[in-house]
Structure formats: C-alpha cells, structure tokens
Amino acid sequence: MMKQRGILVVVSGFSGVGKGTIMKRLTEKYDNYALSVSATTRDPRAGETDGKDYFFHTAEEFQRMIACDELVEYACYCGNYYGTPRKYVEDQMERGRDVILEIEIQGALKIKAKYPDALLLFVMPPDGETLKKRLSGRNTETPEVIEARLKRASAEADGIESYDYILVNDDLEKCVDELHSLIACQHWQVKRNLDFISRVRGQIKEF
Amino acid sequence: MMKQRGILVVVSGFSGVGKGTIMKRLTEKYDNYALSVSATTRDPRAGETDGKDYFFHTAEEFQRMIACDELVEYACYCGNYYGTPRKYVEDQMERGRDVILEIEIQGALKIKAKYPDALLLFVMPPDGETLKKRLSGRNTETPEVIEARLKRASAEADGIESYDYILVNDDLEKCVDELHSLIACQHWQVKRNLDFISRVRGQIKEF
Numbered sequence: 085m086m087k088q089r090g091i092l093v094v095v096s097g098f099s100g101v102g103k104g105t106i107m108k109r110l111t112e113k114y115d116n117y118a119l120s121v122s123a124t125t126r127d128p129r130a131g132e133t134d135g136k137d138y139f140f141h142t143a144e145e146f147q148r149m150i151a152c153d154e155l156v157e158y159a160c161y162c163g164n165y166y167g168t169p170r171k172y173v174e175d176q177m178e179r180g181r182d183v184i185l186e187i188e189i190q191g192a193l194k195i196k197a198k199y200p201d202a203l204l205l206f207v208m209p210p211d212g213e214t215l216k217k218r219l220s221g222r223n224t225e226t227p228e229v230i231e232a233r234l235k236r237a238s239a240e241a242d243g244i245e246s247y248d249y250i251l252v253n254d255d256l257e258k259c260v261d262e263l264h265s266l267i268a269c270q271h272w273q274v275k276r277n278l279d280f281i282s283r284v285r286g287q288i289k290e291f
Numbered sequence: 292m293m294k295q296r297g298i299l300v301v302v303s304g305f306s307g308v309g310k311g312t313i314m315k316r317l318t319e320k321y322d323n324y325a326l327s328v329s330a331t332t333r334d335p336r337a338g339e340t341d342g343k344d345y346f347f348h349t350a351e352e353f354q355r356m357i358a359c360d361e362l363v364e365y366a367c368y369c370g371n372y373y374g375t376p377r378k379y380v381e382d383q384m385e386r387g388r389d390v391i392l393e394i395e396i397q398g399a400l401k402i403k404a405k406y407p408d409a410l411l412l413f414v415m416p417p418d419g420e421t422l423k424k425r426l427s428g429r430n431t432e433t434p435e436v437i438e439a440r441l442k443r444a445s446a447e448a449d450g451i452e453s454y455d456y457i458l459v460n461d462d463l464e465k466c467v468d469e470l471h472s473l474i475a476c477q478h479w480q481v482k483r484n485l486d487f488i489s490r491v492r493g494q495i496k497e498f
Contacts, residue, residue: 098495206481212494234498241492249479250488262479269476272456272469274413281457285448287419288305291441 304414
C-alpha cells in the first residue's frame with residue numbers, strides 16, 4: 085500500500101483532565117506522531133523553551149503571520165494571541181505523520197471547517213467528581229484559583245457534540261492505547277484510501 | 292459507564308477474499324460478537340445445518356416474513372430469496388453485542404438507510420493478483436467456474452465508496468485484529484455516548 089497522508093488530529097478536553105500527560109505518554113510510546121507547537125504572543129513562563137513549549141512572537145510578528153495566512157487557526161485569550169503554524173502541520177502530514185493539535189473548541193471548529201478530514205477528539209474524565217479532585221489539586225492552590233478552574237471546566241463542557249469521538253481518561257496507559265488505536269483506525273477510512281481502491285479495482289476489472 | 296447498545300456491522304467484500312474465514316476467526320478470538328444467520332429459500336447444501344448456516348424457509352414462509360416486516364433487508368438472487376431476520380439482530384444489539392451481517396452491497400445500502408449508525412466495512416485483497424489466485428483455486432475447478440468467479444469479482448468492485456472503512460486481508464490474524472479494533476473504536480463515537488456526556492456535563496455544571 086502507498087504511504088498515506090498523515091491525519092490531522094485535534095485533541096480537546098477539560099482543563100485538568102490530563103491532556104498534557106496523555107500527549108507526552110503517546111509520543112513516548114509511539115513514534116508516528118508529530119505534536120504541533122503553538123505560536124503565542126504571551127510572555128514565556130519560567131522553564132518554557134521557545135520552539136518546544138511555544139513559539140514566542142511579538143504582536144507585530146503574529147499579525148504578519150495572520151496576514152500571510154501562515155496560521156491554520158488562531159484565537160485571542162486574555163489579550164494574547166495563540167495560533168497553530170501552518171507549515172509544520174502540512175509538512176508533517178505530507179510526510180505521512182499524524183499531527184496532533186491540542187487546542188480548545190473554537191480552534192477545533194475552525195480546523196474542521198478548513199480540514200474536513202480532521203479527527204476531533206474530546207478527553208473526558210470518568211465522572212465529574214474525579215475532575216473536581218484533580219482541579220482542586222493538592223491543597224497548594226488558593227480557593228480563588230480552584231474556584232476559577234471549576235468555573236472554566238463548566239464552560240468547557242459545552243460543544244462536546246461537535247467532536248467525533250470521546251476518550252475517557254481513567255487509566256492513563258489504557259487511554260493512550262485507545263487514542264493510538266482510534267487514530268490508527270481512521271487510516272482505514274474509505275475516503276483516505278481512494279487511490280488504493282481505484283488501483284485494485286482496476287486490476288480486478290481486467291480479469 | 293453504562294452498557295452501550297451494540298453496533299450493527301456490515302461486512303462485504305469480494306468473493307474469495309476470505310470473509311468467511313475472517314468471521315470464523317473473529318468469533319473464536321473475541322466473544323462480544325453475534326453473527327447474524329440469514330434466512331433463505333434455497334435448498335440446503337450437503338453439510339449445511341438449519342439455524343447455523345442459514346434458516347431454511349419455503350417461499351411462502353419467506354413472503355410472510357417480508358409482509359410482517361420481520362426482515363431488516365432481503366434480496367432475490369438466482370430465483371432464491373435471502374434476508375436478515377430482524378429479531379435476532381435487534382435482540383443482540385439491545386444486549387450490547389455487536390452484530391455482524393455478511394451481506395452484499397445492495398443489502399448493505401438498505402441497512403445503512405434503515406440504521407444510519409451501522410458500520411459498513413469492505414474487505415479488500417492486497418492486490419488484484421492475490422484475489423485472482425484465490426479465485427482460481429487449486430486447479431480443482433473447471434475453467435468455466437473460475438471464469439464466472441472472476442466476472443463476479445469484477446462486478447463486486449463497484450460501490451466500495453459507499454462503505455465507511457476498508458480492511459485489507461493480507462495476513463489473517465492482522466486483519467482480524469484490525470477488524471476488532473475498528474469496531475471497538477466506534478463505541479467511542481460521540482453519538483454513541485450522549486447519555487454519558489450529558490451525565491458528566493451535568494456533574495461539572497454543578498461545580
């Protein structure tokens with residue numbers, strides 16, 4: 085079979101549900117994934133590396149990228165821009181690697197509109213109580229921070245129906261293997277195999 | 292998570308591609324599948340058992356089943372009726388078992404129209420040559436029989452685009468595991484988890 089184009093995978097989910105940990109484990113365990121690095125205008129935090137955690141840009145640079153259509157999606161949160169650089173995404177897909185974007189629902193919907201074959205996944209906790217415990221942390225945060233996190237989770241609960249599949253993060257290893265399996269399966273979609281189908285059909289028609 | 296309704300899976304594919312062997316191995320290896328047994332008016336062949344290979348009926352009985360809407364799909368080939376009894380399919384799905392129908396494209400399209408959530412799979416050979424070898428058999432068939440088989444394969448090549456996924460039967464064990472994985476993944480579709488999503492969302496909105 086011919087090398088297939090990579091799949092664009094959008095992973096969203098509640099803050100605190102463990103998306104970062106899932107992505108880290110997925111790329112440790114399987115080597116066919118490319119994690120997209122977002123561009124942002126916010127200041128780097130302690131320990132963040134340019135090009136690894138984010139591509140840090142000035143607002144002027146970011147606006148130029150928007151104007152030159154160099155971002156597949158972007159949004160503004162709390163006065164800072166965040167976006168997904170197009171070149172990396174398209175290069176990796178062309179090379180047959182599945183590209184994972186960890187973004188929020190507004191970005192996910194923009195991606196789906198631009199790339200209808202993108203796979204949209206939403207990570208769920210097994211139940212609300214589990215998420216609440218994770219968000220409340222180890223009592224190291226102030227009640228105000230915890231309160232803000234819980235409010236945010238509540239807002240994030242809207243729009244799950246726009247996604248293709250859910251993933252339940254109960255057991256990390258199980259969740260990572262299911263994520264891998266879900267993405268692998270999509271490579272068998274008829275629409276991703278039209279060249280192969282057409283070739284075999286041609287051979288059979290000549291019988 | 293609540294017990295989910297079973298998925299209706301339609302498996303089609305070229306004669307000679309190994310559908311029967313795949314089904315046999317799938318049900319040996321995994322116990323969550325129910326294979327639907329077709330009803331037919333054709334005569335039993337040597338070694339066929341009523342209720343296992345087919346449900347054998349008279350034409351009068353079959354027509355009564357049609358009239359009473361007891362079949363989810365039926366068709367007439369070579370003067371004989373073939374159909375899928377509804378009760379078994381719906382009972383098994385209700386019990387959470389994934390039900391597999393091995394039927395041809397006309398039946399597959401009728402199923403999709405009646406059950407939009409049905410999963411349509413088409414089994415492909417790795418290439419035309421492999422299928423030709425399998426259809427030509429071990430030189431025990433007459434050239435006429437082989438010729439008829441090759442012609443039929445050619446006709447079967449139409450309509451693959453109506454299916455959701457392809458499966459390539461190159462290595463049997465690999466193909467069976469991919470089939471299992473493909474079906475398992477569909478249980479994570481958002482549309483099959485609306486109750487779970489709604490419950491967790493309700494819990495989170497109360498934070």
